[in-house]
Amino acid sequence: MKCKEFWELASSYLVDEECHDPEIQGSLEDHLKKCASCRREFETIKHGMRQLCEEVGEEMDPYFFLDIRKQVESRIKTPRQNRFSFKDLILWRPAWVGALVAVAAALFLVLGNFSSKTDFTSVEEITDFFDQSAFSGLYTVSLWDGSPALSGASNGDLMDPDLFRGVPESWSAVLEQVEQQG
Amino acid sequence: MTGNDSDLIKAWLEGDEGAFVALMKRHQEQVFRLVRSMVFDIEDAKDITQRAFIKVFNNIGRLRKKDSFKSWLFKIAVNLARDHLRTRKNHLTLEAWMEKGTGNTPEKRLISREIKEHIKEALLSLPPRQQVVVSLRLLNGLSFKEIADYLEIKEKTARTNFHFGIKGLRNLIAQRGLGP
Numbered sequence: 001m002k003c004k005e006f007w008e009l010a011s012s013y014l015v016d017e018e019c020h021d022p023e024i025q026g027s028l029e030d031h032l033k034k035c036a037s038c039r040r041e042f043e044t045i046k047h048g049m050r051q052l053c054e055e056v057g058e059e060m061d062p063y064f065f066l067d068i069r070k071q072v073e074s075r076i077k078t079p080r081q082n083r084f085s086f087k088d089l090i091l092w093r094p095a096w097v098g099a100l101v102a103v104a105a106a107l108f109l110v111l112g113n114f115s116s117k118t119d120f121t122s123v124e125e126i127t128d129f130f131d132q133s134a135f136s137g138l139y140t141v142s143l144w145d146g147s148p149a150l151s152g153a154s155n156g157d158l159m160d161p162d163l164f165r166g167v168p169e170s171w172s173a174v175l176e177q178v179e180q181q182g
Numbered sequence: 183m184t185g186n187d188s189d190l191i192k193a194w195l196e197g198d199e200g201a202f203v204a205l206m207k208r209h210q211e212q213v214f215r216l217v218r219s220m221v222f223d224i225e226d227a228k229d230i231t232q233r234a235f236i237k238v239f240n241n242i243g244r245l246r247k248k249d250s251f252k253s254w255l256f257k258i259a260v261n262l263a264r265d266h267l268r269t270r271k272n273h274l275t276l277e278a279w280m281e282k283g284t285g286n287t288p289e290k291r292l293i294s295r296e297i298k299e300h301i302k303e304a305l306l307s308l309p310p311r312q313q314v315v316v317s318l319r320l321l322n323g324l325s326f327k328e329i330a331d332y333l334e335i336k337e338k339t340a341r342t343n344f345h346f347g348i349k350g351l352r353n354l355i356a357q358r359g360l361g362p
Contacts, residue, residue: 007345007348007352011319011344011345011348015319015320015323037356040355041351041352041355044297044301045301045348045352047297047298048297048298048300048301049301049320049321051295051301052222052298052302052321053219053320055298056218056219056222056321057215060214064228065207065210065211067228068206068210068214068228068231068232068235069203069206069207069210071232072206072232072235072236072239073203075232076236076239
């Protein structure tokens with residue numbers, strides 16, 4: 001048996017110290033008797049592993065495991081520190097809260113204004129409406145393949161269609177009217 | 183609290199928190215030893231064991247077969263330990279470990295405790311995928327099929343990693359003159 005062959009078969013021998021096949025076990029033992037380097041490597045690994053096995057299997061203090069359970073229970077019951085909390089935000093970031101409130105108010109005014117008007121009769125009327133809104137100068141209404149669309153006033157880029165998702169029903173009605181008028 | 187794992191999981195899902203504690207009590211020692219055989223450091227093993235149970239607590243709804251709880255728990259623990267090994271900062275590379283030297287010539291054979299420490303260091307210097315497979319096979323006596331199942335890899339891959347892991351250990355022993 002060559003060294004390479006020995007190590008291919010030695011894995012179970014390292015674990016069990018015996019193979020299910022007595023013939024193979026005999027060959028492994030023969031090789032170990034003849035090959036000093038394999039014997040040294042094998043004995044070192046086996047010896048070191050046995051010592052390590054004893055180390056990782058040593059009895060731990062019962063309080064050690066009690067502590068593990070208590071730690072788990074407290075970590076389960078306590079909300080995670082990094083979880084987002086409005087309370088923390090208000091306490092530690094008043095400037096952010098102010099900015100958020102301002103943005104929310106602006107959105108409410110803008111969307112509320114749009115959603116209140118649904119009875120457009122022409123594309124021009126909608127364009128005028130946009131011109132008087134907070135979106136004035138930012139977007140223009142146009143038709144794109146027969147469908148209404150908002151595009152950037154400066155560069156003509158179409159807004160991401162996903163931005164239309166979740167707009168109020170009345171806003172959809174506005175777009176439908178644009179389409180009909182178109 | 184008694185009963186098999188399935189009964190305890192059922193009770194736990196019905197709101198009995200004591201059932202979860204009973205599950206922890208039943209399996210925590212084995213989980214801890216399994217993890218310790220991979221990371222060796224007691225505090226790291228303790229922390230990973232805790233994280234494994236927290237993960238179990240948060241994901242119990244995903245366990246389809248309630249009777250395979252133990253295997254699922256071990257799989258979680260093994261993978262957390264593997265992640266830990268991959269991200270640890272004080273990882274000593276194989277080359278660095280070899281350069282470090284033992285200060286012993288082959289003639290001055292190491293005593294038993296030292297061999298254990300050197301084998302432990304050598305194991306930790308292997309690439310994590312090889313170290314995990316060698317530890318699970320030699321320190322836990324798991325079959326390659328079980329290892330492949332826990333790590334979600336092919337059995338052949340587990341065998342290959344074991345083969346290269348042992349080869350790495352042998353090289354270290356030969357180059358550093360370790361031996362009983």
